[in-house]
Amino acid sequence: MSKILTLLTASIAFSVALVHAGQPPAADTDAQIQRDLHFHIDELADDSYQGREPGTPGEDKTITWLQRHFAALGAQPGNRGSWVQEVPITAVTSAPTAVLAIRGPEFSADLAYGSEMMVATQQQVATTGIEDSELVFVGYGINAPERGWNDYAGVDVTGKTVVVLVNDPGYGTQDPALFNGNSMTYYGRWDYKYAEAVRQGAAAALIVHETDAASYPWEVVRNSWSGANIGLTADDGHRDKLAIEGWLPLAQAEALFTAAGLDYQASKQAAQKPGFKARPLTGFSASVQLENSLADSLSRNVVALIPGSTHPDEVIIYTAHWDHLGVRPDDEGDNIYNGASDNASGVAGLLAIARQFLAQETPPERSILFLAVTAEESGLLGSKFYSENPIFPAAKTVANFNMDNIAAGNLGRTRDVAVVGYGNSELEDYLARAAEAQGRVVVQEPYPEKGSYYRSDHFSLARVGIPALYLTNATDSIEHGKAWGDERLRDYTANHYHKPSDEYDPAWDLSGAAQEVMLLLQMGRELAANRDFPDWHDGVEFKRARDASLQP
Ligand SMILES: [Zn+2]
Incomplete structure (x- = not known):
């Protein structure tokens, strides 16, 4: 009752406000x-x-x-007298010849760019990479204090390469009580996972691609991560970002887990439970070098103010x-x-x-x-x-x-x-x-x-x-x-x-x-x-x- 009254009052107040403000009738506004x-x-x-x-x-x-x-x-110019805000942009294009080498006890894989892995960097530098960087499985790679969830608790990933699941535990389990259930939270996005890996001190992150959980097929990863990687120009060359931001197709990830004595699906299920503990893939490491060409440009936001x-x-x-x-x-x-x-x-x-x-x-x-x-x-x-x-x-x-x-x-x-x-x-x-x-x-x-x-x-x-x-x-x-x-x-x-x-x-x-x-x-x-x-x-x-x- 009170809600209906409030709504009625609000809509009457709004109509009155329109009339008082000398607004044309709604039909004219619409047209x-x-x-x-x-x-x-x-x-x-x-x-x-x-x-x-x-x-x-x-x-x-x-x-x-x-x-x-x-x-x-x-309207008035919105940026201290100017109609525009200049936006400095840098394009980083990595040579598609990079190879991701994964080594372990009695295991060796040289993964090809595009078909067997994707790697890129936000660092605006001519060369970047990782050399024998230890691999650690960090589940969904989420640190969410407001949800009492930290996949990095008790593990030191400094200089290491984290292997991360895509999306979040709510999607993984379809449990509406976990995160937002089927609805993806920001913790499910790749940009969050890379940013959190940086905060944890990691050198690289490899996200395992699964078509349903990502909501797009591997071709989208391959197409959108190859070519120029465009970012805001950074004074420090973004040296604070990960050396390598990467993706592994599901098949390559499963092979790696199996070689490390783990079952991928079982590991994923473990990562969907509160209290999950990150697991080093003991004895396994990754190496990859990126050769980059850089191009700077200036674009503009238009800003108008009332x-x-x-x-x-x-x-x-x-x-x-x-x-x-x-x-x-x-x-x-x-x-x-x-x-x-x-x-x-x-x-x-x-x-x-x-x-x-x-x-x-x-x-x-x-x-x-x-x-x-x-x-x-x-x-x-x-x-x-x-x-x-x-x-x-x-x-x-x-x-x-x-x-x-x-x-x-x-x-x-x-x-x-x-x-x-x-x-x-x-x-x-x-x-x-x-x-x-x-x-x-x-x-x-x-x-x-x-x-x-x-x-x-x-x-x-x-x-x-x-x-x-x-x-x-x-x-x-x-x-x-x-x-x-x-x-x-x-x-x-x-x-x-x-x-x-x-x-x-x-x-x-x-x-x-x-x-x-x-x-x-x-x-x-x-x-x-x-x-x-x-x-x-x-x-x-x-x-x-x-x-x-x-x-x-
Ligand atoms: Zn759009």
């Missing part, structure tokens, strides 16, 4: 947002942008377009990556990766939201920052750079709303809205109200075991503690039903996602994308008008960073 989306997607996904690859003329065109339109709407009228030091950040995959000259036929949905649509959403805020009679009380970030497709680099070089401190950043691929499958209006990383934060209370006002229900993303929460730019802000909300396409189409919506989304993912055919068509139905933009707008308005700092829920892996950042 304007759809016009903005069409207009900017059409432009940014044009062939003349050449797939918006960082460091190309397509970047210059994109930056110019965004600056001009944020300025025309009346200063808050009452609390300008507190900010709500909207993010969307402007970059996509560029042109691949070796492809036959159309080889321009226009990225119309991924992510011209999200960037268009930034401009659509900016227009709505700037059309208000009174400006928002808290500041609103629009951050169009670069190099998401190369590993969330633009947003990572922002999180390490913030314009507003994390402690004063109220929330982040991210848009990535909001036009996927252009499904039109849906009865539901899906949250990636469902259950993470109190921002979902705001979402519930905003969705209710649209007559929609909030649901969990369809494949939580994929760890999608860790794969777009909001994650860069979440990891420094900023509560971040990321929505994804729900499929229950009002016009055509859920089966139709599921099929549309499946078709987009299979045939257009990260393909040259992710192209704009004026016939696109962007009413669904506009619904999402309106939800994000409404949440931002509500937060801008109150004093609330929504928090992560207890047990969520980002709460520690938030608590630390809020310490006086």
Whole structure:
């Protein structure tokens, strides 16, 4: 009862606020947002942008377009008088001739690059490697104090090579009481495992690839880890990172365990139980050398600001990556990766939201920052750079709303809205109200075991503690039903996602994308008008960073 009353009151208050702020009726807002989306997607996904690859003329065109339109709407340059934040980037390309040599008592394997192992490094140096580095099996390689779980307890891995399972014990057991059950936590991601291995003093980490647990086949590991490994430029050459970040296919890992007198499956099961103890593969060591070529470049985040009228030091950040995959000259036929949905649509959403805020009679009380970030497709680099070089401190950043691929499958209006990383934060209370006002229900993303929460730019802000909300396409189409919506989304993912055919068509139905933009707008308005700092829920892996950042 009281909840219903609160919701009613909130939605009445919201309508009244709209009227008082001189807002046009909702139908006009919706039509304007759809016009903005069409207009900017059409432009940014044009062939003349050449797939918006960082460091190309397509970047210059994109930056110019965004600056001009944020300025025309009346936003201000967001980075101390500048519309951009420069992002220094270094590409490390390792020679594919590396061999991973594993030696043990009566065991010798020379694993070939690509087919039998993958190795790379984030160190920005000409050569790096390991020599006779002892192997230690550390289970899932997780140190999670808030869950009372430490796979590194009582073992010294300094200078050693850790062998790590992919995903987390919740996925491994499908036990909902363990971690988040089937839903992947950050502890399941490879970038966490490498980072934790660094903190433990290891020289190298080899993650065992299993298709189900990783959610992608070995070919994805091979393709995405070969070629240039792009990272933020580090003054110290990232010598603090692992010398070797690697992967072992399941078959090679099983052979190694067997040679060391262990059963792989039994070892995995042991690692899924609380109190697991890491196990040295006694007498076994690894050696591999990488020869690297380095190339530096400078890319840019676009930053536009609406200063808050009452609390300008507190900010709500909207993010969307402007970059996509560029042109691949070796492809036959159309080889321009226009990225119309991924992510011209999200960037268009930034401009659509900016227009709505700037059309208000009174400006928002808290500041609103629009951050169009670069190099998401190369590993969330633009947003990572922002999180390490913030314009507003994390402690004063109220929330982040991210848009990535909001036009996927252009499904039109849906009865539901899906949250990636469902259950993470109190921002979902705001979402519930905003969705209710649209007559929609909030649901969990369809494949939580994929760890999608860790794969777009909001994650860069979440990891420094900023509560971040990321929505994804729900499929229950009002016009055509859920089966139709599921099929549309499946078709987009299979045939257009990260393909040259992710192209704009004026016939696109962007009413669904506009619904999402309106939800994000409404949440931002509500937060801008109150004093609330929504928090992560207890047990969520980002709460520690938030608590630390809020310490006086
Ligand atoms: Zn994207």
